[in-house]
Amino acid sequence: MSVLIVVECDGGEVKKSSLEVASYGSQVAQLLGTSATAVAVGEATEANLAKLGEQGIAKVLYDNEPRLKDFVNGAYTKLIAAAAQQEDAKVIVLANSNIGAAVGSRLSVRLQASLATNVVELPKTEGGSFTVKRGAFSGKAFADVKLDGERKIIAVKKNSIEALHEAGKTAEVVSFSAQLTDADFADAPKQVVMQDQAGGILLPEADKVVSGGRGMKGPENWNLIEDLAQALGAATACSKPVSDVDWRPHHEHVGQTGITVSPNLYIACGISGAIQHLAGVNSSKVIVVINKDPEAPFFKAADYGIVGDVFDVLPKLTQAVKELS
Amino acid sequence: MKFLVCISNVPDTTTKITFTPDNKEFNKAGVQFVINPWDEYALTRAIELKEAQGGTVTVLNVGEADTEPNIRKALAIGADDAIRVNAFPKDAFFVAQQIAAIAKDGGYDVILMGKESIDYNGFQVHGMVGELLGIPTVAPAMKLDMSGNTATLEREIEGGKEIVEVSTPFVASCQQPMCEPRIPNMRGIMTARTKPLKVVEPTGEGARTEVAAYALPPAKQGVKLIPAENAGELIKLLRNEAKVI
Incomplete structure (x- = not known):
């Protein structure tokens, strides 16, 4: 055997x-x-x-x-x-x-x-x-x-x-x-189409993830998420409302009816933390939440938190990561 | 074209999960049950294809009598008839045997279900049914189009997708963005009351797995807050304290 x-x-x-x-x-x-x-x-x-x-x-x-x-x-x-x-x-x-x-x-x-x-x-x-x-x-x-x-x-x-x-x-x-x-x-694929992956990191395989929610206010602001992700060597993700309105592709949607991830580090930016979203991320080892609403339910599931404006906090974090190395 | 859509009866997505005192079963008290959200993609897509090309949609649930309100809901959304296998869904293999037996007897061409149930998260039934019937399975499918007896599907793989073509009969497990799940309208709710719902007894060998105990994840220690003006401090903590970067 x-x-x-x-x-x-x-x-x-x-x-x-x-x-x-x-x-x-x-x-x-x-x-x-x-x-x-x-x-x-x-x-x-x-x-x-x-x-x-x-x-x-x-x-x-x-x-x-x-x-x-x-x-x-x-x-x-x-x-x-x-x-x-x-x-x-x-x-x-x-x-x-x-x-x-x-x-x-x-x-x-x-x-x-x-x-x-x-x-x-x-x-x-x-x-x-x-x-x-x-x-x-x-x-x-x-x-x-x-x-x-x-x-x-x-x-x-x-x-x-x-x-x-x-x-x-x-x-x-x-x-x-x-x-x-x-x-x-007989069931071989006719065609295989691979996505363009930011920095080549696949979300389901990533050990660090930076994720954005409706608090990012629009797809044009995603460079802030991508900059931090790139500095950390992380994959990018999003909440369901964001993929529902097509700010981001559906394969980035993390949550109960999207992808379940369990990275070492999950940074949630402008995501309030609805129970359906938490279900997709709560086996992450360390959760960081950045939200301007101190009452956002996500803080209860977080290890570290910053109560503040993502547009102000994210560039500071990216800068701090760059200074590390 | 005969569509068979398999639905699961699951706790509403906002449910706070608790268990019976012996931790052997999910505590149903006060919980609202819904059609498994992944299954809604399968159901709506089957109805859309039926409307476009003709055929029938049968909805199938393996469950006890308390699942009937959600079976009626599926009929209200647009399925033509329903079958309930009168048994607690003990495990994926048990459920797959019921589906395979009904699919075979009824001569169904397309067997659809959601990617997985949001309670057990098995992601197993699709492949088991395909193997029991000796037909292809496409899982998880993001897109399903049919032309005659040929289906073209997009199958999600890590980092991309495969375009797959199969002939009927086949099994597919469905997920977004396959369609926009429908909700029942008043006319649908009225007609659903008189649509046939057949109850049959289970068949097959039984289950191969058994839940010994459920447990909740350990609670978080509480959040450590860093002032926004010192945001850079967080990065130092992630390196030196949490050791994740």
Whole structure:
């Protein structure tokens, strides 16, 4: 038996969330007294895959089929199922990403496995049971969930597990083929369109986020948010009212019906903190709120706050960050 | 074209979450339940496509009798008929089995649902239904257009989108900006009362997971306020005290 870890790659690199997933998986393997094997999907280089040794991975399976570069639900599911079969995987760990959820849910039926998504901690395995803690109620609560059956699939929430870095350790990269046929690529994308990302930082992967609300008064003032974000190396985000009126694109909308983020630092500028917005951000490690209304509910959920005008405060913060370095 | 739209009955988005004293269940007392906001995209888009190209929209809920007001609301928004599987939705696999069984029996062409429910946040049912039926799933979908039996969807990926084409039957889990969710009008509310709502008993193997206990996140220690004129001080605290920059 083994633990199988699904590692997502993009542009040759292993995604940050997958380094966390690899670290989670290798610790589960240790807990169960077995070995951790990864299967890589997306565009990867052998050198970067070998570096997964630093996250405790012994072996990485990789299929060099060019059509696997983009996400294809059918093909990815078959590939990972074949790897799970070959490695006799009892636990499969993947990212709680759009890819991870799409593949994990299909795999759970195909492999007759129990599935937990949005998982935030290592499992507890006392007394023969297998329990994981997961986020529920859109960030307003947690649930301890018992997983039944012989096989389990765990989708790990981003930024909830510290990635391991054991310098110098390397994983063995082994070529792997799942004998994929054209039929497995029936749902391949016709086209892939990537967004222009400010500073190249993806919001769901970011460990710092600067976010603006209606208090920014209009899209023409977003340079203040972008300047601070750029100085910090942060991604930009917004509240629902802002994306509803098209000041910002919908993929920046953070909240209960948008993206849930859990960065180390979340700076909210001119956002009052409606409960639906808090649901999307309250698992952030440190929350900073800047609002001119001292009664804004967001201050109750914040670690640091400035009661003041965002147009006055934001340039000062950007300046202070620049002076640090 | 036969559309099947799966809806979840969830606490209103403004609900303060609490649990029963043993922490095993959500405390429903005094809570207003609504159609899961993500499911509203699926419902409205199905109705729009039906209006444009013909067909029927059936709404499906796995839940006990107390979910019927929201099923009627979906009928008032414009679904033609409804099915309720009379069972507590124990977990995603349990729900997926019910949906798959009904989709198969009814010969539905397009099975839509929201990206996830805002209470359990599983984001699992779409893929399970697709796999149980052996048909493609597109999740999460931001756009859905149909021409005959071919659907063109935009699927959100981290940092961008994929344009995907699939033939019926297929499953899609929906999110914004697919459409502007509709609210019922008076005429809809009147006609919904007489639209058929069939209640069926659950089938399949049961659940594979079980909630052992719920917990609330630890409360924040309280906010540390920095005067606006010393805003730069915040950056020093973030580096030296919070150690996040």
